[in-house]
Amino acid sequence: MAFLSLGKLLIVAGLIMAGIGALMWLAGRNGFNGLPGDIRYSRGHFTLFVPIVTSIALSIFLTIVLNLIARLRR
Numbered sequence: 001m002a003f004l005s006l007g008k009l010l011i012v013a014g015l016i017m018a019g020i021g022a023l024m025w026l027a028g029r030n031g032f033n034g035l036p037g038d039i040r041y042s043r044g045h046f047t048l049f050v051p052i053v054t055s056i057a058l059s060i061f062l063t064i065v066l067n068l069i070a071r072l073r074r
Contacts, residue, residue: 034040037053 034049034051035053035057039048039050039052041048
């Protein structure tokens with residue numbers, strides 16, 4: 001029984017990750033290169049991209065969404 005529920009959890013998690021990956025891919029193709037405040041350093045053939053502001057914004061958004069879901073489940 002435990003393997004059945006674990007298998008379902010892994011499938012759902014994989015589908016969610018695939019959906020997020022597809023959204024990121026589409027955003028990159030449509031010109032989204034990050035938010036202002038993200039660090040981008042290029043020199044020669046080396047590029048460093050540190051999405052600080054994007055990570056903070058995503059963290060705030062996910063915190064709000066997950067808190068709403070948790071409150072609705074009570």
